[in-house]
Amino acid sequence: MFTLTVRDHMMVAHSLPDPFFGPARALHGATYVVEAGFERAELDEHGVVLDIGAAGTALAEVLGQLTYRNLDEVEALDGRLTTTEFLARWVAERLAERFEREDLAAITVVLREHPDAWASYRLRLRW
Numbered sequence: 001m002f003t004l005t006v007r008d009h010m011m012v013a014h015s016l017p018d019p020f021f022g023p024a025r026a027l028h029g030a031t032y033v034v035e036a037g038f039e040r041a042e043l044d045e046h047g048v049v050l051d052i053g054a055a056g057t058a059l060a061e062v063l064g065q066l067t068y069r070n071l072d073e074v075e076a077l078d079g080r081l082t083t084t085e086f087l088a089r090w091v092a093e094r095l096a097e098r099f100e101r102e103d104l105a106a107i108t109v110v111l112r113e114h115p116d117a118w119a120s121y122r123l124r125l126r127w
C-alpha cells in the first residue's frame, strides 16, 4: 500500500458542552495541525497516489470551511461535539467526496491539538 501525506493547519473556536470536558465546556480556541494521508494499493498511470498539489489544495479547501470560524455556529456541525476525533472524521469524509473518482483505498486524517496529543480517523474506501 502506498501513502501520500500532506499537511496544513486550521484555527478555530469552539466549546465542548459536556461536563466530561471540564473547562473546555467554555468557548476556547484551538490551532490544529492537520495531516491527510491518502492510500492506494497501486500507483496510477503517472506513478503517484495523487498529485501533491491537488491533495494539498483539497485539504486547504476543506479546512477553509472551518478555519477562523466558531464551530458552535457552523450549521453543518450543529449539535455535534466537535472533539478532535470528530473533526478528524469530518475532514476525512469531506476529502473522500473530493476524490471519489480516484482509486483510493483509505484516507487517514490526523489532527494534532499540540505536540503531545493528537487523534486520527481512517476512512476505508475500497479494500
Ligand SMILES: Nc1nc2c(c(=O)[nH]1)N=C([C@H](O)[C@H](O)COP(=O)(O)OP(=O)(O)OP(=O)(O)O)CN2
Pocket: 016, 021, 022, 023, 024, 030, 082, 083, 084, 085, 113
Ligand atoms: N479525547 C479528547 N479529549 C479532549 C478533547 C478532544 O477533542 N478529544 N478536547 C479537549 C479540549 O477541547 C482542549 O483541547 C483541552 O482542554 P483541557 O481542559 O485542557 O483538557 P485536558 O484533558 O488536556 O486537561 P484537564 O486536566 O482535563 O483539564 C479536552 N479533552
